Amino acid sequence: MTHSRKKTIVGLSFGLAAMLAIPGQGSFGARHAAYSSDPPLERTRQEVKMLDDLFKNLIVLIDETYVKKLGDVAATTAGKALFAKMKKSGWYDVRALGLTDVMRNQDDLPRDAFEETAAKKLVAGDAWYEEVSEKNGKRYLRVATGIPVVSENCVMCHANFKGNKGNVGALSYTVPMIQ
Numbered sequence: 001m002t003h004s005r006k007k008t009i010v011g012l013s014f015g016l017a018a019m020l021a022i023p024g025q026g027s028f029g030a031r032h033a034a035y036s037s038d039p040p041l042e043r044t045r046q047e048v049k050m051l052d053d054l055f056k057n058l059i060v061l062i063d064e065t066y067v068k069k070l071g072d073v074a075a076t077t078a079g080k081a082l083f084a085k086m087k088k089s090g091w092y093d094v095r096a097l098g099l100t101d102v103m104r105n106q107d108d109l110p111r112d113a114f115e116e117t118a119a120k121k122l123v124a125g126d127a128w129y130e131e132v133s134e135k136n137g138k139r140y141l142r143v144a145t146g147i148p149v150v151s152e153n154c155v156m157c158h159a160n161f162k163g164n165k166g167n168v169g170a171l172s173y174t175v176p177m178i179q
């Protein structure tokens with residue numbers, strides 16, 4: 001049902017884009033319009049991409065700069081403290097997930113149907129998995145993005161990551177659609 005409705009909307013906007021594709025207007029705009037059947041979704045997806053880049057760069061920078069020995073505070077612990085503050089401020093919900101069978105913190109296990117499906121997709125090699133969900137009449141974008149073993153340093157505390165070339169973790173976002 002939702003699927004067929006989506007198809008119709010996409011079909012419509014293709015037609016519209018064709019009409020709007022005035023020569024000299026720049027083909028990028030027209031091509032972009034053709035795929036923007038859901039502008040709030042596009043905007044929210046863009047925000048998640050930006051946040052994902054910010055969080056991952058921050059966590060890797062903390063790891064590279066401050067985490068030198070086994071007893072040091074893990075960069076993920078610092079990241080999780082930041083996520084808790086962002087959630088408390090009412091922005092959105094972000095969680096760190098573990099995708100291997102050894103967890104440093106059981107709280108990081110995939111928790112619901114979305115995270116379980118996302119975990120399978122990311123372990124299979126996808127970098128991004130998303131779903132649109134609805135709660136109390138409000139739409140949310142849920143996204144899980146993969147975390148590979150980006151540094152030799154990781155293995156110091158996660159011995160089971162050794163030799164793993166795929167995604168060993170994820171960030172799981174629940175973000176209200178930007179209207």
Ligand code: HEC
Nearest residue numbers: 063070072074076077097098103104105108153154157169
């Ligand atoms: C100093 C030890 C240490 C280092 C180095 C380290 N981690 Fe962790 N990692 C931890 C601890 C402790 C947790 C649990 C954090 C918490 O819940 O506060 C954790 C949690 C995680 C999680 C969430 C799943 C779980 O096991 O709870 C992922 C994914 C993760 N780390 C990936 C990495 C990656 C990738 C690197 C390398 C960039 C890395 N870690 C480096 C100690 C470390």
